[in-house]
Amino acid sequence: xxxxxxxxxxxxxxxxxxxxxxxxxxxxxxxxxxxxxxxxxxxxxxxxxxxxxxxxxxxxxxxxxxxxxxxxxxxxxxxxxxxxxxxxxxxxxxxxxxxxxxxxxxxxxxxxxxxxxxxxxxxxxxxxxxxxxxxxxxxxxxxxxxxxxxxxxxxxxxxxxxxxxxxxxxxxxxxxxxxxxxxxxxxxxxxxxxxxxxxxxxxxxxxxxxxxxxxxxxxxxxxxxxxxxxxxxxxxxxxxxxxxxxxxxxxxxxxxxxxxxxxxxx
Numbered sequence: 001x002x003x004x005x006x007x008x009x010x011x012x013x014x015x016x017x018x019x020x021x022x023x024x025x026x027x028x029x030x031x032x033x034x035x036x037x038x039x040x041x042x043x044x045x046x047x048x049x050x051x052x053x054x055x056x057x058x059x060x061x062x063x064x065x066x067x068x069x070x071x072x073x074x075x076x077x078x079x080x081x082x083x084x085x086x087x088x089x090x091x092x093x094x095x096x097x098x099x100x101x102x103x104x105x106x107x108x109x110x111x112x113x114x115x116x117x118x119x120x121x122x123x124x125x126x127x128x129x130x131x132x133x134x135x136x137x138x139x140x141x142x143x144x145x146x147x148x149x150x151x152x153x154x155x156x157x158x159x160x161x162x163x164x165x166x167x168x169x170x171x172x173x174x175x176x177x178x179x180x181x182x183x184x185x186x187x188x189x190x191x192x193x194x195x196x197x198x199x200x201x202x203x204x205x206x207x208x209x210x211x212x213x214x215x216x217x218x219x220x221x222x223x224x225x226x227x228x229x230x231x232x233x234x235x236x237x238x239x240x241x242x243x244x245x246x247x248x249x250x251x252x253x254x255x256x257x258x259x260x261x262x263x264x265x266x
Contacts, residue, residue, distance in 0.1 A: 001248040005234070006226040008052035009045065010083070013038060013066060015230050017059040019085045020120045021107075023146065023181040023188055028058055033230050035065035040253035041232060042073055052079040056227075061088050067096050074100040081105065083144070086130040087123060094137040103140045105171070106131050108161070110145065110154040118148075135166060142169035144218070148188035149175070152198055159205060162213055169214040172202050176220045176239045 017028045042053065053073050060066050061084055073080050081103040097104060108131070109115050112124040119127075134141045145158040155172055162170045174195055177185045190198065199217060206215040224236035224245065232250040237243075 005045065005048050005050055005247070007050060008054070008226070009050055009234070010054045010056045010225060010227045011042065011045075012057060012228060012230050013055050013060045013069065014058040014063045016062045017057060017085075018062055018087050019059065019123060021085075021180070022118050023148065023175060023179075023184050025176070025179045025181065026056075026058060027180045030230070032063050032065075035063075035068065037232075037253060038065065038069060039072055041228060041250045042069065043076075044250050045228070045234075046073070046076050046078055050078065052081070054081040054083060056083040058230075059085055059087070061086075061090070061093070067093055070096060070100055070102055074102075083107070085119065085123070086127045086134070088126075089130040089133060094133065094139065097134070097139045098137055101140065103142070104134055105142050105144050106134070107144050107146070108158070109147075110151065111157055114151070114154065131167075132165065141167060142171065142214075143167050144171040144173060146173045146175060147190070147198055149190050149194060152194070152201065155198070155201055155205065159209065159213065159215070167213075169216070171216045171218045172198070173218040173220075174198055178220075178237075178240060182240075 012026065014032045015026060015029045016032055017024070055066065055070065060082060070080050080100055082097070083105045084107070086106045106127065108127055109118055115124040115127070116122065131141060143158060143162055145154055147154050158170055158172070161167070174190055175181065175188045177189060181188065202215060202217045209215055220239040224238050224243070226234065226247070227237045228234050228250065232252070234247045234250060236245040236247060
């Protein structure tokens with residue numbers, strides 16, 4: 001195990017999902033991990049210096065224990081955030097997200113026809129509806145847009161959408177060939193010239209929109225992201241699975257303690 005863990009990590013609460021993204025970085029597989037096991041892993045990480053947890057998936061809102069786990073992490077004085085497709089934001093989740101100051105990053109990849117073609121029919125309307133609910137509830141909400149080959153117009157669209165809806169932060173993620181994306185590289189992969197042009201466009205827009213929109217370039221090729229997988233592995237994830245590096249495996253909870261953790265939440 002490394003002598004010091006990263007201060008901020010992405011925590012896969014599940015590999016289940018309610019969408020069908022063509023380039024999914026973490027394709028659905030298996031069922032939800034046990035809530036008590038997830039809480040034990042979170043405590044293990046926090047005890048070793050993790051100070052910021054981003055709940056991700058799959059789709060984290062599909063796991064019924066998400067509210068309890070957010071509340072537990074917050075109670076331990078750790079910052080929380082959530083990466084979601086916002087297809088199913090439970091009404092009871094909204095006040096919790098606001099009370100815990102959980103930042104929510106919503107994935108939206110373009111206008112209705114483009115987004116639905118990538119994610120699934122009808123997804124655009126559900127996501128934008130719930131994004132507005134998050135904003136109305138006072139939840140800190142940003143947008144993340146994945147750009148694929150031939151899709152640079154998605155940047156202009158996403159900028160206009162954020163300004164219209166009052167979203168203060170937008171992240172542009174160039175397509176990366178992880179997960180389901182490996183099979184879609186020929187279709188969605190950006191050429192070097194497309195990638196440079198996209199990066200330059202984001203830099204230009206960032207300068208133009210300074211003070212109005214926090215526009216960010218999210219590039220997995222520039223560095224690795226610490227991610228806890230659903231099986232307890234803590235990885236530094238790169239642009240492809242071949243670039244991943246295992247940091248450690250979080251041990252299982254000692255016998256007899258798994259049932260105790262979630263009871264504290266009830």
